[in-house]
Amino acid sequence: MTIRRFSIPLLGMAALLAVSGPAAAWSPEGHQVIGRMAALYLTKSAKAEVEALLGGDAADAMERASTWADDIVAQRPDTLAWHFVDIPLDEGKYNPERDCPGGNCAVARMTADMKLLADKTQPKEQRAEALKYLINLMGEIHQPLRVVDDGHDHGRDIKVQFGDKRTNLFDVWETDVPKGLQGTTQQIVSRLRGKITPEHRKFWAYGTFIKWTEESAGQARVNIHDDLYGAARLSNEELLVSLExxxxxxxxxxxxxxxxxxxxxxxxxxxxK
Structure with missing residues (x-):
């Protein structure tokens, strides 16, 4: 089903096997930027609904809600798998039986949350929770390493050294890369929004959760993993990458x-709507 420039895959999907590790992608600041900036593009009716469900101004509320799904993982560990998808790195196409068995991955969870959020007969508390998951998980599927099965636990097993820092590829993308978004959330949103043209919005908004996840999987292959082929390997098997x-x-x-x-x-x- 496609309406205007957004379509939702409504068929049942299956779940990802349990995944270990932290839940937050893009660091809390990255999620907060996504939540606050998205509020600026809401229609009048959607903004009113968001404010009714979350309370307060939509931009402030969405910024606050953006990390909720990460914060509760320790109390609800069964939700951790919802923050990932396991598309094989060399495949690039989403297969629900293979990549999301049982319905426990980001694509399936977002699809279920969309249906729940749109159903105004459902309790307010459940709709608010679905909204908070959508705000967070949209960020998760746009962190490329979270949506691929690369044979290295989403990059965690790829040890990396740059300068004096020893870490892994997953954490570089979770923390070090977005760290350069310097400034307050409002300042970052203003800076990024200034670069988004109407043509960008029109092009980016067209698609489905599946297509957007596949797009991220392609980014993981081309712009992350392929880029590492030329990196020097130290005697301890760490990859030595540029400080830049x-x-x-x-x-x-x-x-x-x-x-x-x-x-x-x-x-x-x-x-x-």
Missing amino acids: YPDVKRRLASELISRAAVRLAAALNFAL
Whole structure:
């Protein structure tokens, strides 16, 4: 089903096997930027619904709600798998039976939450929770390493050294790359929004959760993993990457965060019309 420039896959999907590790993508600041910026693109009716469900001004409320799904993982560990998808790195196409068995992955969860949010006969508390998941998970599917099965636990097993820092590829993309978005949330939103044209919004908002996740899987293959083939390997098997690596990739991360915000607004405008 496609309406305007947003379509929702309504068929049942299946769940991802349990995944270990932290839940938050893009760091809390990245999620907050996505939530606040998306609020600026809401229709009047969607904005009113968001404010009724979350309370307060939509931009403030969506910024606050953006990390809720990460914060509760420790209390609800069964939700951790909802923050990932396991598309094989060399495949690129989503297969629900293979990549999301049982319905426990980001694509399936977002689809279920869209249906719940759009159903105004459901209790307010359940709709508000669905909204908070959508705000967070839209960010998750735009962090490329979260949506691929790369044989390295989403990059966690790829040890990386740049400068004096020893970490892993997953954490570089979760923390080091978005760290350069410097400024307050409002300042970052203003800076990124200034680069988004009407043509960007029109193009980015067209698609489905599946298509957007597949797009991120392609980014993981081409712009992350393929880029590492030339990296020097140290005697301890760590990859030695340039000190500039996070800076180089921040431009891509900024665009992915912007896409997530535009697409989140499109989804909410569709569900809350």
